[in-house]
Amino acid sequence: MRIVELRSDTKTKPTLVMREAMFAAEVGDDVSGEDPTVNRLEELAAEMLGKEAALFVASGTMGNLTGVLTHCRRGTEVILGEWAHIYWAEVAGAAALGGISYRPLPNRPDGTMELARIEDGIRPPDLHYAQTGLICLENSHNRMGGAVLGLEYMAQVRELADAHGLPIHLDGARLFNAAAYLDVPAAEVAALADSVQVCLSKGLGAPVGSLVAGTADFIARARKTRKMLGGGMRQAGIIAAAGIVALEQHVDRLQEDHANARLLAEGMAALPGLEIDPDVVQTNIVNVRTTPGRLTAEQFETQMAERGVLFHAISDSDVRMVTHLDVTHSDILWALEQMTDLLAG
Ligand SMILES: Cc1ncc(COP(=O)(O)O)c(C=O)c1O
Numbered sequence: 001m002r003i004v005e006l007r008s009d010t011k012t013k014p015t016l017v018m019r020e021a022m023f024a025a026e027v028g029d030d031v032s033g034e035d036p037t038v039n040r041l042e043e044l045a046a047e048m049l050g051k052e053a054a055l056f057v058a059s060g061t062m063g064n065l066t067g068v069l070t071h072c073r074r075g076t077e078v079i080l081g082e083w084a085h086i087y088w089a090e091v092a093g094a095a096a097l098g099g100i101s102y103r104p105l106p107n108r109p110d111g112t113m114e115l116a117r118i119e120d121g122i123r124p125p126d127l128h129y130a131q132t133g134l135i136c137l138e139n140s141h142n143r144m145g146g147a148v149l150g151l152e153y154m155a156q157v158r159e160l161a162d163a164h165g166l167p168i169h170l171d172g173a174r175l176f177n178a179a180a181y182l183d184v185p186a187a188e189v190a191a192l193a194d195s196v197q198v199c200l201s202k203g204l205g206a207p208v209g210s211l212v213a214g215t216a217d218f219i220a221r222a223r224k225t226r227k228m229l230g231g232g233m234r235q236a237g238i239i240a241a242a243g244i245v246a247l248e249q250h251v252d253r254l255q256e257d258h259a260n261a262r263l264l265a266e267g268m269a270a271l272p273g274l275e276i277d278p279d280v281v282q283t284n285i286v287n288v289r290t291t292p293g294r295l296t297a298e299q300f301e302t303q304m305a306e307r308g309v310l311f312h313a314i315s316d317s318d319v320r321m322v323t324h325l326d327v328t329h330s331d332i333l334w335a336l337e338q339m340t341d342l343l344a345g
Helices: 016-024 036-049 060-071 093-098 115-121 151-163 175-182 186-190 216-228 237-249 254-269 297-305 329-344
Strands: 053-057 076-081 101-105 131-138 168-172 195-199 210-214 285-290 318-322
Touching (some): 016 237, 036 053, 036 186, 036 195, 036 210, 036 237, 053 216, 060 093, 060 195, 060 210, 060 216, 093 101, 101 115, 115 151, 131 151, 175 186, 254 285, 254 318, 297 318, 297 329
Parallel strands (some): 076 101
Antiparallel strands (some): 195 210
16 A cells, blocks of 8 residues: 555655665764764764854754753753644753743744743743743744745844843754744754754654754763763764765755645645645644544544555644654645545545
């Protein structure tokens, strides 16, 4: 059966070029800084993100946790969106492992938090209060359908953070998607944050890994945090090699995924039983609502899975679809045909 994998951009399989690069990778003990392939990946990432240094970590979750723990002391508080991945889907790691508390604020549909709410959320220096230690932003915003935070908004948060002497950590799991949408280099977005985490294993197609980038001093401290978390890897060049291919070859093609997501959204907008405004789709994530009284999100998921089109329900009425390296234009057309057949039939 033909399968169209829209559950997540984490489902990509390494390409042949990646596998060959992994096979041929020169390696060494990265804990001692002796893996030339990891070193090359970190230098490349730092350059692309416009930061002094970068650190290779096992996952986006580890990258964000490394970032937060490096910025914040125990007993401090992090301001972030209630739908920030760091808050809702990373097992409260900063609280569990770092004694750090979260101050979640409402996320608007475009992924932003109201500036006035952020300002209100920053604690005054009262004896009773936790000290605010960090503001986290997410760009593109996963839960908010891949919405992209604009540079102007990020600059306003930067200004606010600077006024209060606070650092910003950017969860840029899909930063390159955001930059592609904004049509600017990723470094221009990352410049508005002190530290940034980017995933290699989502739309960029690598099997494993993320990078945290920031100043040389921050990354030196983050390296120690990573070691504490058990993330010091040895001959990690084997996986870093695929990451280099991801950064060198798969950034410039992200617009293709965005065009496919848009095509999917426009196709679904014309179908009975589904509700979506294609104009809100900016990157590679498409959230679509099922019309009340027709198929529930779960029924839609199950019945389409029987036809080989895979995606997830994210609530009773909403499903989420994600385009990526392993989904073609023709796959989207075929998925839309299957949906038409199911919903119009
Ligand atoms: C916005 C965002 N941040 C962080 C992560 C965590 O990445 P990982 O699954 O590699 O831990 C994800 C994963 O989907 C994500 O979407």
